[in-house]
Amino acid sequence: xxxxxxxxxxxxxxxxxxxxxxxxxxxxxxxxxxxxxxxxxxxxxxxxxxxxxxxxxxxxxxxxxxxxxxxxxxxxxxxxxxxxxxxxxxxxxxxxxxxxxxxxxxxxxxxxxxxxxxxxxxxxxxxxxxxxxxxxxxxxxxxxxxxxxxxxxxxxxxxxxxxxxxxxxxxxxxxxxxxxxxxxxxxxxxxxxxxxxxxxxxxxxxxxxxxxxxxxxxxxxxxxxxxxxxxxxxxxxxxxxxxxxxxxxxxxxxxxxxxxxxxxxxxxxxxxxxxxxxxxxxxxxxxxxxxxxxxxxxxxxxxxxxxxxxxxxxxxxxxxxxxxxxxxxxxxxxxxxxxxxxxxxxxxxxxxxxxxxxxxxxxxxxxxxxxxxxxxxxxxxxxxxxxxxxxxxxxxxxxxxxxxxxxxxxxxxxxxxxxxxxxxxxxxxxxxxxxxxxxxxxxxxxxxxxxxxxxxxxxxxxxxxxxxxxxxxxxxxxxxxxxxxxxx
Amino acid sequence: xxxxxxxxxxxxxxxxxxxxxxxxxxxxxxxxxxxxxxxxxxxxxxxxxxxxxxxxxxxxxxxxxxxxxxxxxxxxxxxxxxxxxxxxxxxxxxxxxxxxxxxxxxxxxxxxxxxxxxxx
Numbered sequence: 076x077x078x079x080x081x082x083x084x085x086x087x088x089x090x091x092x093x094x095x096x097x098x099x100x101x102x103x104x105x106x107x108x109x110x111x112x113x114x115x116x117x118x119x120x121x122x123x124x125x126x127x128x129x130x131x132x133x134x135x136x137x138x139x140x141x142x143x144x145x146x147x148x149x150x151x152x153x154x155x156x157x158x159x160x161x162x163x164x165x166x167x168x169x170x171x172x173x174x175x176x177x178x179x180x181x182x183x184x185x186x187x188x189x190x191x192x193x194x195x196x197x198x199x200x201x202x203x204x205x206x207x208x209x210x211x212x213x214x215x216x217x218x219x220x221x222x223x224x225x226x227x228x229x230x231x232x233x234x235x236x237x238x239x240x241x242x243x244x245x246x247x248x249x250x251x252x253x254x255x256x257x258x259x260x261x262x263x264x265x266x267x268x269x270x271x272x273x274x275x276x277x278x279x280x281x282x283x284x285x286x287x288x289x290x291x292x293x294x295x296x297x298x299x300x301x302x303x304x305x306x307x308x309x310x311x312x313x314x315x316x317x318x319x320x321x322x323x324x325x326x327x328x329x330x331x332x333x334x335x336x337x338x339x340x341x342x343x344x345x346x347x348x349x350x351x352x353x354x355x356x357x358x359x360x361x362x363x364x365x366x367x368x369x370x371x372x373x374x375x376x377x378x379x380x381x382x383x384x385x386x387x388x389x390x391x392x393x394x395x396x397x398x399x400x401x402x403x404x405x406x407x408x409x410x411x412x413x414x415x416x417x418x419x420x421x422x423x424x425x426x427x428x429x430x431x432x433x434x435x436x437x438x439x440x441x442x443x444x445x446x447x448x449x450x451x452x453x454x455x456x457x458x459x460x461x462x463x464x465x466x467x468x469x470x471x472x473x474x475x476x477x478x479x480x481x482x483x484x485x486x487x488x489x490x491x492x493x494x495x496x497x498x499x500x501x502x503x504x505x506x507x508x509x510x511x512x513x514x515x516x517x518x519x520x521x522x523x524x525x526x527x528x529x530x531x532x533x534x535x536x537x538x539x540x541x542x543x544x545x546x547x548x549x550x551x552x553x554x555x556x557x558x559x560x561x562x563x
Numbered sequence: 564x565x566x567x568x569x570x571x572x573x574x575x576x577x578x579x580x581x582x583x584x585x586x587x588x589x590x591x592x593x594x595x596x597x598x599x600x601x602x603x604x605x606x607x608x609x610x611x612x613x614x615x616x617x618x619x620x621x622x623x624x625x626x627x628x629x630x631x632x633x634x635x636x637x638x639x640x641x642x643x644x645x646x647x648x649x650x651x652x653x654x655x656x657x658x659x660x661x662x663x664x665x666x667x668x669x670x671x672x673x674x675x676x677x678x679x680x681x682x683x
Contacts, residue, residue, distance in 0.1 A: 212641055219648045223655055230659060235666040239675065242659050246583060249596055249652050256603050256645065263638070264610050 082124045083134035083147040086157060087203045089117050094196035097189060103180065106189035110196055111168045117203075118161040121154065128154035133209070142273045146209040153206045156338050159415065160206070160331055163422065164199055167327045168192075170530030174323045174429050177526065179231050191231070195327070198224035202335055211259045211269045211347070214339065215252060218303070222248045225328055232321025240316035247312040251302035258296030261288050262347070271347050278348060293353060296343060304336030306398060307368035310391050317387045323429035329390055330418040337397055337414060362402040366493040368395030373500035382431070382438040382511060385504050386424045389463075392497060393417045399490065400478075409477055416471050416541070423459035423534045427512075430531070434522040440507065443515040449524040455531045456512055462538045464505035465498070470541045568609040576602035589663065589670045593656045600649040604642050611638035 078085070093113030097106035124132075127149055134147040180188040201221020205214050226248065230241035263269060265288050266277040281289060305313035317325055344350040344357075369392055376388035393413075400410045428438065430452065437444060446453065465471035475498065482491040579599030583592050616634035623629035660670055667675050 212644075216644055216648065219652070223651055226655055226659070230662070236679065238659055238663045238666060242589065242656070242663065245652070245656055245659065246592060246596065250580070250583075250599070253600055253603055257606065260603070260607050260610060260638075263607075263641075267635075 079123075079127075081134065082120055082127070083132060083149045083207055084136065086117055086121055086124070087147070087200060087207050089113050089120070090196045090203065091200040094193045094200060097196060098193035100189050101186075103176075103188045103192075106192040107168065107172060110192040111165070113196065114161060114165050114168060114199070118158070118165050121157045121161050124149050125154055125158070142268055142270050145213055146270055146272075147207045148209045149207070152341065153338065155411075156206050156334060157203060159334065159418075160199070160202055163327060163330050163418070164195070166422070166530070166533065168195075170533055171323060171326070171426075173527055174426075174433065174530070177433050178233070178323050178429055179321050182233050183231060191228075194224045194227055197221075198228060202331060205335065206338055209271050211262060211271060211274065213269075215256050215259060218252050218255065218339075222252065222303075228324050229316055229320045229328065232319075232324070234319050234321070236319035237321065240319040243312045244316040247309070248303060251299045254295050254299030254302065256299075258292045258294075258299060261292030261295065264288065265292070271342070275347050275349075282349065282352065289348070293348060297340070300336060300339050300343070304333065304340075304394060305391065306394055307364055307372070307391070310368075310372075310394075313391065314384075314387055317390070318381075318384055321429075322383060322425050322432055326422045326425040326429070329425060330422050333390070333394055333397060334414045334418055337401070337410070340401070358402050361398050362490070365395045365398035365402065366490060368392060369399065369493050369497040370500075373497045373504070377500050377504045377507070380440050382440070382443070382508060383428050385508060386421070386428065389424075389501070389504070390421060392501075393421075396494075396497075399494075403481075403485070403487070403490075409474060409481070412470075412474050413478075416474060419534065419538060419541070420459070420463040420471070423531065423538070424463055426531050426534065427456050427459060430524055430526055430528075431512075431522075433526055434524050437519075440511045442519050443511040444520040444522045445515045445517050446512070447521045447523050451528055452524045452531070453513065455528060455535050457509070458535045458538070459531070460505055460509050460512075462535075464502055468542065470538070565614070569606065572602045572605040572609065575599075575605060587672050589660045589672065590657075593653055593660065596656065597649065597653055600645070600652075603645060607638040607642050607645070611635040 090113055093109050097109040100106045100109060128151050131151075132149040133141070134149075135141065136145045136147070139145070175191070180191050183191065198221045201217045201219075201224065204217030204220065208214060208217065222245075226241050226245045229244060230238050259269070262274055262278075265281060265286070266274045268274050268277060278289065302309045317329065320328075344353065372388050372392035372395060376385045376392065379385055379388060396413060396417075397410065400413060431438065434446075462469040462471060465475050478494065479491065482488075482494065576599060579595050579597075579602060582595030583599060584595075586592050586595065612634050613632065616632045619633040619636045623631065663675070664670050667678060669675055669678075
């Protein structure tokens with residue numbers, strides 16, 4: 076088939092052209108339809124492309140082959156991530172139409188509402204581009220494309236404070252991307268190439284010379300990537316931007332941003348440079364910060380007095396877990412399982428927050444309105460909270476058990492203690508959330524959930540399916556990746 | 564002395580970062596962001612230039628025995644993209660500032676935080 080040859084490029088170009096068309100459609104429904112069709116098409120293509128992922132497939136743009144031209148690739152590290160991102164956006168578009176229009180586009184001028192979907196597709200193009208490309212400068216350009224669209228998406232919604240949050244995000248996001256660009260500049264100076272495969276080949280000759288340029292380049296690139304990912308010392312912008320943004324847009328951005336950041340870091344540490352060289356320093360620097368993050372962010376989540384803030388701090392603490400797993404060599408096949416489960420939990424929780432905020436309920440625990448007559452909503456919320464807390468029989472529970480087992484068997488007792496502490500705080504703040512949602516007094520006022528719940532239904536059913544098939548999906552998403560990354 | 568241009572780039576980078584992080588006015592923050600991004604342009608373009616290098620145009624008849632040294636055109640091309648990206652970032656930033664001004668009637672961070680504290 077002639078199309079099959081072009082799949083790596085088509086995956087990125089379909090949402091890009093759909094974005095251009097939906098920007099000139101001038102109708103909200105038409106632009107939603109274009110977005111949904113293009114993302115569904117991209118989703119189908121990305122599943123089909125899994126066939127080529129095991130053997131690896133490259134695509135040279137304009138037939139300019141690798142070191143000179145720009146190269147896209149499909150392999151076992153990026154293709155599952157592409158499928159996941161497409162799936163999240165498809166879910167967001169199909170099930171979220173009512174919530175998008177009530178909580179986000181109703182606040183936009185009537186004539187400009189179709190632009191929302193165009194921006195969503197531009198952000199999606201950026202994410203897919205970073206993940207597909209095998210060229211360092213292309214990574215920078217696509218990071219900027221996705222960020223510029225995301226800044227605008229984050230600034231929309233009923234709360235004017237979202238504008239300030241989005242502005243902060245713009246400042247810090249641009250600083251992060253510029254640091255990445257400087258890192259790429261050092262690699263260009265040293266190797267004269269931008270293709271990741273080519274750069275890593277040339278760099279092997281330079282490792283023994285003890286060149287300080289390599290260290291500078293690595294430091295710039297990684298600090299930029301960590302800043303973009305909102306790892307602990309630099310997490311303030313995330314808390315500010317997320318807490319004022321419309322909750323439903325966070326189901327998309329919060330679910331994708333951490334898996335996207337981990338992908339950039341792994342692509343860099345294992346394909347561009349020799350990961351084993353910096354492993355010791357990563358362990359020495361990142362692991363203590365990761366442990367500190369888990370302890371502090373779960374504590375802050377427990378202390379905060381607002382449902383949305385609790386979930387945001389919980390997101391920040393998950394970034395700590397992710398870096399802890401990244402710094403333990405043998406834990407890497409758990410990394411992608413944890414990332415995926417956490418992203419799905421966050422989608423469920425932010426959807427609940429969007430439903431509550433749409434019913435104009437207060438999200439502060441002190442004035443939390445009691446919910447009337449929506450037993451289905453309460454049931455689904457109970458399921459989501461159980462899955463998110465990692466109580467027995469949820470997929471998260473098995474991952475946590477494996478993590479405990481692994482930490483004990485490798486003799487990392489301090490890490491074990493911190494993870495236990497984080498787990499206890501996690502249980503407590505989930506308890507706090509469920510107490511607010513289910514048992515608030517009627518004196519705080521009553522609200523009724525009058526939005527359709529099929530999106531929440533779908534995500535809960537998906538989570539139940541995950542319990543049974545979590546091992547299979549883990550094999551697909553985590554285990555094969557850890558083979559390619561050289562873990563056990 | 565040949566590395567002095569990189570020190571210049573570092574000075575521009577640091578002053579951009581300083582303006583961005585210390586000013587109270589959102590417009591000044593965006594100006595700082597522009598200066599910060601310009602330092603990368605200096606850095607990249609300096610990478611492409613070598614001593615006695617000339618403009619990279621095809622002036623030799625026989626490419627195998629060419630006596631000229633050429634500067635690398637690649638960093639310049641990359642920076643064209645970076646300039647466009649920087650321009651787009653500034654535009655989005657100014658659009659956000661305009662919206663903030665319409666909402667709060669001010670572009671000073673301290674005033675906005677104050678009015679929010681009173682509002683709560």
